[in-house]
Amino acid sequence: MxxxxxxxxxxxxxxxxxxxxxxxxxxxxxxxxxxxxxxxxxxxxxxxxxxxxxxxxxxxxxxxxxxxxxxxxxxxxxxxxxxxxxxxxxxxxxxxxxxxxxxxxxxxxxxxxxxxxxxxxxxxxxxxxxxxxxxxxxxxxxxxxxxxxxxxxxxxxxxxxxxxxxxxxxxxxxxxxxxxxxxxxxxxxxxxxxxxxxxxxxxxxxxxxxxxxxxxxxxxxxxxxxxxxxxxxxxxxxxxxxxxxxxRGAKIHGEIVGYGSTCDAYHITAPDPDGRAAQECMRQAIENAGINPEEISYINAHGTSTPLNDKCETTAVKAVFGEHAKKLMISSTKSMTGHLLGASGAVEVILTALALRDSFVPPTINYQVPDEDCDLDIVPNTGRQAALRYALSNSLGFGGHNASLILKRWEEN
Structure with missing residues:
Protein backbone atom coordinates (compact mmCIF):
# COMPACT_ATOMS: atom_id res chain seq x y z
CA MET A 1 0.00 0.00 0.00
CA ARG A 248 6.72 11.79 16.51
CA GLY A 249 3.94 14.38 16.89
CA ALA A 250 5.15 16.56 14.03
CA LYS A 251 3.43 19.75 12.91
CA ILE A 252 2.05 19.18 9.40
CA HIS A 253 1.95 22.02 6.84
CA GLY A 254 0.26 20.13 4.02
CA GLU A 255 0.17 16.95 1.97
CA ILE A 256 1.56 16.04 -1.44
CA VAL A 257 -0.80 13.75 -3.30
CA GLY A 258 0.21 13.72 -6.98
CA TYR A 259 3.24 14.03 -9.24
CA GLY A 260 3.72 14.03 -12.98
CA SER A 261 6.88 14.39 -15.04
CA THR A 262 7.27 14.38 -18.84
CA CYS A 263 9.49 15.78 -21.60
CA ASP A 264 8.48 17.74 -24.70
CA ALA A 265 11.28 16.06 -26.71
CA TYR A 266 10.90 19.06 -28.99
CA HIS A 267 13.58 21.78 -28.66
CA ILE A 268 16.50 22.71 -26.40
CA THR A 269 14.88 25.93 -25.14
CA ALA A 270 11.46 26.54 -26.75
CA PRO A 271 8.34 24.81 -25.40
CA ASP A 272 6.24 22.63 -27.70
CA PRO A 273 3.57 25.09 -28.99
CA ASP A 274 0.89 22.41 -28.62
CA GLY A 275 1.88 21.82 -25.01
CA ARG A 276 1.17 18.09 -25.36
CA ALA A 277 3.78 16.95 -22.85
CA ALA A 278 2.85 19.72 -20.40
CA GLN A 279 -0.77 18.56 -20.66
CA GLU A 280 0.23 14.96 -20.06
CA CYS A 281 2.34 16.03 -17.08
CA MET A 282 -0.65 17.68 -15.39
CA ARG A 283 -2.89 14.71 -16.28
CA GLN A 284 -0.36 12.30 -14.74
CA ALA A 285 -0.31 14.32 -11.53
CA ILE A 286 -4.11 14.42 -11.37
CA GLU A 287 -4.36 10.69 -12.01
CA ASN A 288 -1.66 9.98 -9.44
CA ALA A 289 -3.61 12.05 -6.89
CA GLY A 290 -6.78 10.08 -7.62
CA ILE A 291 -8.92 13.19 -7.96
CA ASN A 292 -11.01 14.89 -10.65
CA PRO A 293 -9.58 17.96 -12.39
CA GLU A 294 -12.54 19.98 -11.09
CA GLU A 295 -11.33 19.48 -7.51
CA ILE A 296 -8.32 21.72 -8.16
CA SER A 297 -8.97 25.39 -7.36
CA TYR A 298 -5.56 27.00 -7.81
CA ILE A 299 -2.50 26.61 -10.04
CA ASN A 300 0.84 28.19 -9.23
CA ALA A 301 1.89 28.57 -12.84
CA HIS A 302 5.37 28.27 -14.25
CA GLY A 303 4.52 31.71 -15.68
CA THR A 304 7.96 32.93 -16.67
CA SER A 305 6.96 36.13 -18.52
CA THR A 306 8.37 34.86 -21.82
CA PRO A 307 6.08 35.21 -24.85
CA LEU A 308 6.05 31.48 -25.67
CA ASN A 309 5.86 29.97 -22.19
CA ASP A 310 2.85 31.86 -20.90
CA LYS A 311 0.84 31.28 -24.06
CA CYS A 312 1.72 27.55 -24.21
CA GLU A 313 1.01 27.02 -20.51
CA THR A 314 -2.39 28.69 -20.87
CA THR A 315 -3.18 26.44 -23.85
CA ALA A 316 -2.14 23.34 -21.88
CA VAL A 317 -4.25 24.29 -18.86
CA LYS A 318 -7.31 24.79 -21.09
CA ALA A 319 -6.75 21.40 -22.73
CA VAL A 320 -6.50 19.59 -19.39
CA PHE A 321 -9.26 21.36 -17.48
CA GLY A 322 -11.77 22.22 -20.22
CA GLU A 323 -14.59 24.44 -18.98
CA HIS A 324 -13.20 24.28 -15.44
CA ALA A 325 -10.16 26.26 -16.61
CA LYS A 326 -12.31 29.41 -16.49
CA LYS A 327 -12.99 28.82 -12.79
CA LEU A 328 -9.36 28.18 -11.85
CA MET A 329 -7.23 30.81 -10.14
CA ILE A 330 -3.78 30.80 -11.78
CA SER A 331 -1.03 33.08 -10.54
CA SER A 332 2.67 33.41 -11.23
CA THR A 333 4.69 34.30 -8.16
CA LYS A 334 7.67 34.87 -10.50
CA SER A 335 6.12 38.30 -11.00
CA MET A 336 7.48 39.01 -7.50
CA THR A 337 10.60 36.85 -7.25
CA GLY A 338 11.84 36.63 -10.81
CA HIS A 339 12.86 33.20 -12.07
CA LEU A 340 14.96 31.21 -9.60
CA LEU A 341 15.79 28.50 -12.18
CA GLY A 342 16.45 25.23 -10.29
CA ALA A 343 15.12 26.73 -7.06
CA SER A 344 11.92 28.14 -8.56
CA GLY A 345 9.77 25.01 -8.35
CA ALA A 346 10.71 24.37 -4.73
CA VAL A 347 9.91 27.92 -3.65
CA GLU A 348 6.63 27.75 -5.56
CA VAL A 349 5.67 24.46 -3.89
CA ILE A 350 6.22 26.18 -0.53
CA LEU A 351 4.02 29.10 -1.57
CA THR A 352 1.37 26.68 -2.84
CA ALA A 353 1.36 24.77 0.46
CA LEU A 354 0.93 28.02 2.38
CA ALA A 355 -1.82 29.18 0.01
CA LEU A 356 -3.73 26.01 0.87
CA ARG A 357 -3.03 26.37 4.59
CA ASP A 358 -4.18 30.00 4.74
CA SER A 359 -6.93 29.82 2.07
CA PHE A 360 -5.24 32.67 0.24
CA VAL A 361 -4.13 32.91 -3.39
CA PRO A 362 -1.08 35.12 -4.04
CA PRO A 363 -1.35 37.53 -6.97
CA THR A 364 0.35 38.00 -10.32
CA ILE A 365 1.64 41.52 -9.78
CA ASN A 366 2.43 44.36 -12.20
CA TYR A 367 -0.22 43.14 -14.64
CA GLN A 368 -1.48 45.89 -16.95
CA VAL A 369 -2.15 44.80 -20.54
CA PRO A 370 -4.46 41.79 -21.08
CA ASP A 371 -3.42 39.19 -23.65
CA GLU A 372 -6.13 37.31 -25.53
CA ASP A 373 -3.82 34.28 -25.63
CA CYS A 374 -3.58 34.26 -21.82
CA ASP A 375 -7.20 34.82 -20.93
CA LEU A 376 -7.60 32.84 -17.70
CA ASP A 377 -8.01 34.25 -14.16
CA ILE A 378 -4.42 35.09 -13.24
CA VAL A 379 -5.39 36.82 -9.95
CA PRO A 380 -4.07 40.16 -11.21
CA ASN A 381 -2.24 42.52 -8.85
CA THR A 382 -4.11 41.66 -5.63
CA GLY A 383 -4.26 38.32 -3.83
CA ARG A 384 -7.54 36.94 -2.61
CA GLN A 385 -9.10 34.81 0.08
CA ALA A 386 -10.54 31.62 -1.38
CA ALA A 387 -11.65 28.21 -0.20
CA LEU A 388 -8.90 25.82 -1.36
CA ARG A 389 -8.49 22.08 -0.95
CA TYR A 390 -6.28 21.01 -3.86
CA ALA A 391 -3.72 23.05 -5.80
CA LEU A 392 -1.26 22.31 -8.58
CA SER A 393 2.25 23.72 -9.10
CA ASN A 394 3.81 23.63 -12.58
CA SER A 395 7.44 23.83 -13.67
CA LEU A 396 8.50 23.71 -17.33
CA GLY A 397 12.24 23.75 -18.00
CA PHE A 398 14.73 24.22 -20.83
CA GLY A 399 15.20 20.94 -22.67
CA GLY A 400 11.46 20.33 -22.42
CA HIS A 401 11.48 19.06 -18.84
CA ASN A 402 8.00 19.28 -17.28
CA ALA A 403 7.03 18.61 -13.68
CA SER A 404 3.71 19.05 -11.86
CA LEU A 405 2.86 18.50 -8.21
CA ILE A 406 -0.57 18.41 -6.59
CA LEU A 407 -0.83 19.48 -2.99
CA LYS A 408 -3.73 19.06 -0.61
CA ARG A 409 -4.71 21.19 2.35
CA TRP A 410 -3.84 19.25 5.50
CA GLU A 411 -6.80 17.26 6.83
CA GLU A 412 -6.34 14.48 9.36
CA ASN A 413 -8.90 12.21 7.70
Missing amino acids: ERRVVITGLGALTPIGGTTAETWNSAKAGICGIGEITLYDTSNQKVHIAGEVKNFQPETYIDKREARKMDRYAQLAVAAAEQAFQDSGLSMEQENPFRCSVIVSSGIGGLGTIENEHARGEQKGFDRVSPYFIPMSISNMGAAHIAIRHGFRGMVTCPVTACAGGTNAIGDAFRMIQGGYSDVVLCGGAESSITPLGMGGFTSMKALAESNDPNRASIPFDKERSGFVMGEGAGMVVLESLEHALA
Whole structure:
Protein backbone atom coordinates (compact mmCIF):
# COMPACT_ATOMS: atom_id res chain seq x y z
CA MET A 1 0.00 0.00 0.00
CA GLU A 2 1.34 3.43 -0.93
CA ARG A 3 2.08 5.69 2.01
CA ARG A 4 0.72 9.21 2.41
CA VAL A 5 3.36 11.95 2.24
CA VAL A 6 3.20 15.13 4.31
CA ILE A 7 5.21 18.34 4.57
CA THR A 8 6.64 18.93 8.04
CA GLY A 9 9.37 21.51 7.45
CA LEU A 10 9.71 24.62 5.27
CA GLY A 11 12.73 26.80 4.55
CA ALA A 12 13.15 29.64 2.06
CA LEU A 13 15.52 32.44 1.15
CA THR A 14 14.14 34.42 -1.78
CA PRO A 15 14.17 37.90 -3.29
CA ILE A 16 11.07 38.68 -1.20
CA GLY A 17 12.19 37.27 2.14
CA GLY A 18 14.98 35.74 4.17
CA THR A 19 12.69 33.17 5.78
CA THR A 20 9.58 31.22 4.83
CA ALA A 21 7.35 33.55 6.86
CA GLU A 22 8.85 36.69 5.32
CA THR A 23 8.57 35.24 1.83
CA TRP A 24 4.93 34.23 2.32
CA ASN A 25 3.94 37.57 3.88
CA SER A 26 5.54 39.41 0.95
CA ALA A 27 3.82 37.12 -1.58
CA LYS A 28 0.44 37.74 0.03
CA ALA A 29 1.06 41.49 -0.04
CA GLY A 30 2.21 41.45 -3.67
CA ILE A 31 5.67 42.86 -2.95
CA CYS A 32 8.15 42.98 -5.82
CA GLY A 33 11.61 41.68 -4.95
CA ILE A 34 13.24 42.76 -8.20
CA GLY A 35 15.69 45.65 -8.22
CA GLU A 36 19.12 46.92 -9.25
CA ILE A 37 21.83 44.26 -9.28
CA THR A 38 24.31 44.81 -6.44
CA LEU A 39 26.34 41.58 -6.69
CA TYR A 40 28.54 42.92 -9.50
CA ASP A 41 29.02 45.95 -11.78
CA THR A 42 26.46 45.80 -14.60
CA SER A 43 27.57 48.93 -16.44
CA ASN A 44 28.87 47.01 -19.47
CA GLN A 45 25.76 44.82 -19.85
CA LYS A 46 22.22 45.36 -21.10
CA VAL A 47 20.37 43.99 -18.08
CA HIS A 48 20.75 45.81 -14.78
CA ILE A 49 17.99 44.29 -12.63
CA ALA A 50 17.37 40.91 -11.01
CA GLY A 51 15.77 39.30 -7.98
CA GLU A 52 18.59 39.12 -5.42
CA VAL A 53 18.37 37.61 -1.94
CA LYS A 54 18.79 40.69 0.25
CA ASN A 55 21.12 40.98 3.25
CA PHE A 56 22.13 37.32 3.20
CA GLN A 57 24.77 36.63 5.84
CA PRO A 58 26.08 33.05 5.43
CA GLU A 59 27.65 33.21 8.91
CA THR A 60 24.14 33.19 10.39
CA TYR A 61 23.94 29.55 9.34
CA ILE A 62 27.47 28.40 8.50
CA ASP A 63 30.87 28.69 10.20
CA LYS A 64 32.74 31.54 8.50
CA ARG A 65 35.67 29.33 7.51
CA GLU A 66 33.37 26.69 6.02
CA ALA A 67 31.32 29.31 4.20
CA ARG A 68 34.45 30.42 2.31
CA LYS A 69 34.64 26.90 0.83
CA MET A 70 31.10 27.09 -0.57
CA ASP A 71 29.67 28.80 -3.63
CA ARG A 72 26.79 31.16 -2.89
CA TYR A 73 24.26 28.66 -4.28
CA ALA A 74 25.42 26.06 -1.74
CA GLN A 75 25.34 28.59 1.07
CA LEU A 76 21.73 29.39 0.19
CA ALA A 77 20.92 25.66 0.01
CA VAL A 78 22.39 24.96 3.44
CA ALA A 79 20.63 27.98 4.97
CA ALA A 80 17.19 27.05 3.60
CA ALA A 81 17.73 23.41 4.62
CA GLU A 82 18.64 24.51 8.14
CA GLN A 83 15.40 26.50 8.34
CA ALA A 84 13.38 23.51 7.10
CA PHE A 85 15.12 21.06 9.45
CA GLN A 86 14.53 23.29 12.47
CA ASP A 87 10.92 23.88 11.45
CA SER A 88 10.36 20.12 11.20
CA GLY A 89 11.45 19.46 14.77
CA LEU A 90 13.35 16.35 13.70
CA SER A 91 15.88 14.89 16.12
CA MET A 92 18.46 12.72 14.39
CA GLU A 93 19.10 10.87 17.64
CA GLN A 94 15.63 9.40 17.15
CA GLU A 95 16.05 8.57 13.46
CA ASN A 96 17.64 5.82 11.41
CA PRO A 97 19.98 7.96 9.27
CA PHE A 98 19.85 5.42 6.43
CA ARG A 99 16.09 6.07 6.16
CA CYS A 100 16.72 9.84 5.80
CA SER A 101 17.55 11.13 2.31
CA VAL A 102 18.38 14.38 0.52
CA ILE A 103 17.27 15.38 -3.00
CA VAL A 104 18.34 18.89 -3.99
CA SER A 105 18.46 20.43 -7.45
CA SER A 106 20.53 23.23 -8.90
CA GLY A 107 20.22 24.06 -12.55
CA ILE A 108 23.72 25.49 -12.92
CA GLY A 109 25.61 25.01 -9.64
CA GLY A 110 28.57 27.16 -8.70
CA LEU A 111 28.67 29.49 -11.67
CA GLY A 112 30.12 32.40 -9.72
CA THR A 113 32.98 30.21 -8.52
CA ILE A 114 33.66 29.02 -12.07
CA GLU A 115 33.89 32.61 -13.30
CA ASN A 116 36.11 33.77 -10.43
CA GLU A 117 38.50 30.82 -10.65
CA HIS A 118 38.75 31.05 -14.42
CA ALA A 119 39.79 34.69 -14.06
CA ARG A 120 42.33 33.67 -11.42
CA GLY A 121 43.68 30.93 -13.69
CA GLU A 122 44.10 33.38 -16.55
CA GLN A 123 46.12 35.67 -14.29
CA LYS A 124 48.20 33.21 -12.26
CA GLY A 125 48.12 29.97 -14.22
CA PHE A 126 45.43 27.31 -14.06
CA ASP A 127 47.39 25.07 -11.70
CA ARG A 128 47.01 27.80 -9.11
CA VAL A 129 43.23 27.95 -8.95
CA SER A 130 41.67 27.25 -5.56
CA PRO A 131 41.90 23.65 -4.33
CA TYR A 132 38.22 24.10 -3.47
CA PHE A 133 37.29 25.07 -7.04
CA ILE A 134 35.80 21.69 -7.98
CA PRO A 135 33.88 20.99 -4.73
CA MET A 136 32.59 24.57 -4.77
CA SER A 137 31.35 24.50 -8.34
CA ILE A 138 29.79 21.07 -8.92
CA SER A 139 26.00 20.89 -8.78
CA ASN A 140 25.71 18.08 -6.23
CA MET A 141 27.53 19.90 -3.47
CA GLY A 142 24.50 21.70 -2.05
CA ALA A 143 22.93 18.31 -1.38
CA ALA A 144 26.20 16.90 -0.04
CA HIS A 145 26.66 19.76 2.45
CA ILE A 146 23.09 19.30 3.69
CA ALA A 147 23.58 15.56 4.17
CA ILE A 148 26.89 16.08 6.00
CA ARG A 149 25.44 18.77 8.23
CA HIS A 150 22.39 16.79 9.30
CA GLY A 151 23.72 13.24 9.12
CA PHE A 152 21.28 12.02 6.46
CA ARG A 153 22.82 8.79 5.13
CA GLY A 154 20.13 7.48 2.79
CA MET A 155 20.07 8.25 -0.92
CA VAL A 156 21.45 11.72 -1.69
CA THR A 157 20.88 12.78 -5.28
CA CYS A 158 20.49 15.86 -7.44
CA PRO A 159 18.12 16.14 -10.42
CA VAL A 160 19.40 18.69 -12.92
CA THR A 161 16.38 19.51 -15.06
CA ALA A 162 16.79 23.27 -15.50
CA CYS A 163 13.72 25.20 -14.35
CA ALA A 164 11.87 22.01 -13.39
CA GLY A 165 14.63 20.84 -11.03
CA GLY A 166 13.18 21.93 -7.68
CA THR A 167 9.81 20.39 -8.53
CA ASN A 168 11.43 17.17 -9.73
CA ALA A 169 13.43 17.00 -6.49
CA ILE A 170 10.28 17.23 -4.38
CA GLY A 171 8.35 14.90 -6.69
CA ASP A 172 11.10 12.28 -6.61
CA ALA A 173 11.22 12.58 -2.81
CA PHE A 174 7.44 12.11 -2.72
CA ARG A 175 7.79 8.86 -4.67
CA MET A 176 10.65 7.64 -2.47
CA ILE A 177 8.54 8.03 0.65
CA GLN A 178 5.34 6.79 -0.99
CA GLY A 179 7.15 3.65 -2.09
CA GLY A 180 8.70 3.00 1.32
CA TYR A 181 12.34 3.65 0.41
CA SER A 182 12.80 6.52 2.90
CA ASP A 183 10.92 7.85 5.90
CA VAL A 184 12.25 11.41 5.68
CA VAL A 185 13.56 13.40 2.70
CA LEU A 186 14.94 16.92 2.86
CA CYS A 187 14.41 18.21 -0.67
CA GLY A 188 14.22 21.30 -2.86
CA GLY A 189 16.43 23.52 -4.98
CA ALA A 190 19.00 26.31 -4.82
CA GLU A 191 20.41 28.68 -7.41
CA SER A 192 22.68 31.70 -7.62
CA SER A 193 23.38 32.67 -11.23
CA ILE A 194 23.22 36.47 -11.02
CA THR A 195 26.76 36.75 -12.36
CA PRO A 196 28.22 38.51 -15.40
CA LEU A 197 28.48 35.30 -17.40
CA GLY A 198 25.12 33.92 -16.29
CA MET A 199 23.28 37.12 -17.09
CA GLY A 200 25.22 37.59 -20.33
CA GLY A 201 24.40 34.08 -21.49
CA PHE A 202 20.68 34.44 -20.91
CA THR A 203 20.72 37.94 -22.45
CA SER A 204 22.53 36.68 -25.54
CA MET A 205 19.90 33.99 -26.13
CA LYS A 206 17.15 36.62 -25.80
CA ALA A 207 15.60 34.91 -22.77
CA LEU A 208 15.77 37.86 -20.36
CA ALA A 209 13.59 40.94 -20.31
CA GLU A 210 15.76 43.93 -21.17
CA SER A 211 13.48 46.42 -19.47
CA ASN A 212 15.22 47.87 -16.44
CA ASP A 213 11.96 48.94 -14.80
CA PRO A 214 11.42 46.47 -11.93
CA ASN A 215 7.66 46.94 -12.26
CA ARG A 216 7.50 46.17 -16.00
CA ALA A 217 10.11 43.43 -16.46
CA SER A 218 8.72 40.25 -14.87
CA ILE A 219 5.13 40.52 -16.09
CA PRO A 220 3.73 37.01 -16.63
CA PHE A 221 0.65 36.74 -18.87
CA ASP A 222 0.83 40.46 -19.71
CA LYS A 223 0.73 41.17 -23.45
CA GLU A 224 3.90 43.29 -23.17
CA ARG A 225 5.99 40.52 -21.59
CA SER A 226 9.36 40.09 -23.27
CA GLY A 227 11.38 37.64 -21.19
CA PHE A 228 12.07 36.53 -17.65
CA VAL A 229 13.95 38.29 -14.87
CA MET A 230 16.74 36.33 -13.22
CA GLY A 231 16.27 35.51 -9.56
CA GLU A 232 18.25 33.60 -6.96
CA GLY A 233 17.48 31.79 -3.74
CA ALA A 234 16.63 28.44 -2.22
CA GLY A 235 13.54 26.56 -1.15
CA MET A 236 13.65 23.39 0.96
CA VAL A 237 10.98 21.15 2.42
CA VAL A 238 11.04 18.20 4.77
CA LEU A 239 8.77 15.42 3.59
CA GLU A 240 7.79 12.43 5.73
CA SER A 241 5.45 9.52 5.58
CA LEU A 242 2.27 10.39 7.46
CA GLU A 243 2.84 7.46 9.81
CA HIS A 244 6.33 8.68 10.69
CA ALA A 245 5.19 12.28 11.19
CA LEU A 246 2.27 11.31 13.45
CA ALA A 247 4.43 8.94 15.49
CA ARG A 248 6.72 11.79 16.51
CA GLY A 249 3.94 14.38 16.89
CA ALA A 250 5.15 16.56 14.03
CA LYS A 251 3.43 19.75 12.91
CA ILE A 252 2.05 19.18 9.40
CA HIS A 253 1.95 22.02 6.84
CA GLY A 254 0.26 20.13 4.02
CA GLU A 255 0.17 16.95 1.97
CA ILE A 256 1.56 16.04 -1.44
CA VAL A 257 -0.80 13.75 -3.30
CA GLY A 258 0.21 13.72 -6.98
CA TYR A 259 3.24 14.03 -9.24
CA GLY A 260 3.72 14.03 -12.98
CA SER A 261 6.88 14.39 -15.04
CA THR A 262 7.27 14.38 -18.84
CA CYS A 263 9.49 15.78 -21.60
CA ASP A 264 8.48 17.74 -24.70
CA ALA A 265 11.28 16.06 -26.71
CA TYR A 266 10.90 19.06 -28.99
CA HIS A 267 13.58 21.78 -28.66
CA ILE A 268 16.50 22.71 -26.40
CA THR A 269 14.88 25.93 -25.14
CA ALA A 270 11.46 26.54 -26.75
CA PRO A 271 8.34 24.81 -25.40
CA ASP A 272 6.24 22.63 -27.70
CA PRO A 273 3.57 25.09 -28.99
CA ASP A 274 0.89 22.41 -28.62
CA GLY A 275 1.88 21.82 -25.01
CA ARG A 276 1.17 18.09 -25.36
CA ALA A 277 3.78 16.95 -22.85
CA ALA A 278 2.85 19.72 -20.40
CA GLN A 279 -0.77 18.56 -20.66
CA GLU A 280 0.23 14.96 -20.06
CA CYS A 281 2.34 16.03 -17.08
CA MET A 282 -0.65 17.68 -15.39
CA ARG A 283 -2.89 14.71 -16.28
CA GLN A 284 -0.36 12.30 -14.74
CA ALA A 285 -0.31 14.32 -11.53
CA ILE A 286 -4.11 14.42 -11.37
CA GLU A 287 -4.36 10.69 -12.01
CA ASN A 288 -1.66 9.98 -9.44
CA ALA A 289 -3.61 12.05 -6.89
CA GLY A 290 -6.78 10.08 -7.62
CA ILE A 291 -8.92 13.19 -7.96
CA ASN A 292 -11.01 14.89 -10.65
CA PRO A 293 -9.58 17.96 -12.39
CA GLU A 294 -12.54 19.98 -11.09
CA GLU A 295 -11.33 19.48 -7.51
CA ILE A 296 -8.32 21.72 -8.16
CA SER A 297 -8.97 25.39 -7.36
CA TYR A 298 -5.56 27.00 -7.81
CA ILE A 299 -2.50 26.61 -10.04
CA ASN A 300 0.84 28.19 -9.23
CA ALA A 301 1.89 28.57 -12.84
CA HIS A 302 5.37 28.27 -14.25
CA GLY A 303 4.52 31.71 -15.68
CA THR A 304 7.96 32.93 -16.67
CA SER A 305 6.96 36.13 -18.52
CA THR A 306 8.37 34.86 -21.82
CA PRO A 307 6.08 35.21 -24.85
CA LEU A 308 6.05 31.48 -25.67
CA ASN A 309 5.86 29.97 -22.19
CA ASP A 310 2.85 31.86 -20.90
CA LYS A 311 0.84 31.28 -24.06
CA CYS A 312 1.72 27.55 -24.21
CA GLU A 313 1.01 27.02 -20.51
CA THR A 314 -2.39 28.69 -20.87
CA THR A 315 -3.18 26.44 -23.85
CA ALA A 316 -2.14 23.34 -21.88
CA VAL A 317 -4.25 24.29 -18.86
CA LYS A 318 -7.31 24.79 -21.09
CA ALA A 319 -6.75 21.40 -22.73
CA VAL A 320 -6.50 19.59 -19.39
CA PHE A 321 -9.26 21.36 -17.48
CA GLY A 322 -11.77 22.22 -20.22
CA GLU A 323 -14.59 24.44 -18.98
CA HIS A 324 -13.20 24.28 -15.44
CA ALA A 325 -10.16 26.26 -16.61
CA LYS A 326 -12.31 29.41 -16.49
CA LYS A 327 -12.99 28.82 -12.79
CA LEU A 328 -9.36 28.18 -11.85
CA MET A 329 -7.23 30.81 -10.14
CA ILE A 330 -3.78 30.80 -11.78
CA SER A 331 -1.03 33.08 -10.54
CA SER A 332 2.67 33.41 -11.23
CA THR A 333 4.69 34.30 -8.16
CA LYS A 334 7.67 34.87 -10.50
CA SER A 335 6.12 38.30 -11.00
CA MET A 336 7.48 39.01 -7.50
CA THR A 337 10.60 36.85 -7.25
CA GLY A 338 11.84 36.63 -10.81
CA HIS A 339 12.86 33.20 -12.07
CA LEU A 340 14.96 31.21 -9.60
CA LEU A 341 15.79 28.50 -12.18
CA GLY A 342 16.45 25.23 -10.29
CA ALA A 343 15.12 26.73 -7.06
CA SER A 344 11.92 28.14 -8.56
CA GLY A 345 9.77 25.01 -8.35
CA ALA A 346 10.71 24.37 -4.73
CA VAL A 347 9.91 27.92 -3.65
CA GLU A 348 6.63 27.75 -5.56
CA VAL A 349 5.67 24.46 -3.89
CA ILE A 350 6.22 26.18 -0.53
CA LEU A 351 4.02 29.10 -1.57
CA THR A 352 1.37 26.68 -2.84
CA ALA A 353 1.36 24.77 0.46
CA LEU A 354 0.93 28.02 2.38
CA ALA A 355 -1.82 29.18 0.01
CA LEU A 356 -3.73 26.01 0.87
CA ARG A 357 -3.03 26.37 4.59
CA ASP A 358 -4.18 30.00 4.74
CA SER A 359 -6.93 29.82 2.07
CA PHE A 360 -5.24 32.67 0.24
CA VAL A 361 -4.13 32.91 -3.39
CA PRO A 362 -1.08 35.12 -4.04
CA PRO A 363 -1.35 37.53 -6.97
CA THR A 364 0.35 38.00 -10.32
CA ILE A 365 1.64 41.52 -9.78
CA ASN A 366 2.43 44.36 -12.20
CA TYR A 367 -0.22 43.14 -14.64
CA GLN A 368 -1.48 45.89 -16.95
CA VAL A 369 -2.15 44.80 -20.54
CA PRO A 370 -4.46 41.79 -21.08
CA ASP A 371 -3.42 39.19 -23.65
CA GLU A 372 -6.13 37.31 -25.53
CA ASP A 373 -3.82 34.28 -25.63
CA CYS A 374 -3.58 34.26 -21.82
CA ASP A 375 -7.20 34.82 -20.93
CA LEU A 376 -7.60 32.84 -17.70
CA ASP A 377 -8.01 34.25 -14.16
CA ILE A 378 -4.42 35.09 -13.24
CA VAL A 379 -5.39 36.82 -9.95
CA PRO A 380 -4.07 40.16 -11.21
CA ASN A 381 -2.24 42.52 -8.85
CA THR A 382 -4.11 41.66 -5.63
CA GLY A 383 -4.26 38.32 -3.83
CA ARG A 384 -7.54 36.94 -2.61
CA GLN A 385 -9.10 34.81 0.08
CA ALA A 386 -10.54 31.62 -1.38
CA ALA A 387 -11.65 28.21 -0.20
CA LEU A 388 -8.90 25.82 -1.36
CA ARG A 389 -8.49 22.08 -0.95
CA TYR A 390 -6.28 21.01 -3.86
CA ALA A 391 -3.72 23.05 -5.80
CA LEU A 392 -1.26 22.31 -8.58
CA SER A 393 2.25 23.72 -9.10
CA ASN A 394 3.81 23.63 -12.58
CA SER A 395 7.44 23.83 -13.67
CA LEU A 396 8.50 23.71 -17.33
CA GLY A 397 12.24 23.75 -18.00
CA PHE A 398 14.73 24.22 -20.83
CA GLY A 399 15.20 20.94 -22.67
CA GLY A 400 11.46 20.33 -22.42
CA HIS A 401 11.48 19.06 -18.84
CA ASN A 402 8.00 19.28 -17.28
CA ALA A 403 7.03 18.61 -13.68
CA SER A 404 3.71 19.05 -11.86
CA LEU A 405 2.86 18.50 -8.21
CA ILE A 406 -0.57 18.41 -6.59
CA LEU A 407 -0.83 19.48 -2.99
CA LYS A 408 -3.73 19.06 -0.61
CA ARG A 409 -4.71 21.19 2.35
CA TRP A 410 -3.84 19.25 5.50
CA GLU A 411 -6.80 17.26 6.83
CA GLU A 412 -6.34 14.48 9.36
CA ASN A 413 -8.90 12.21 7.70
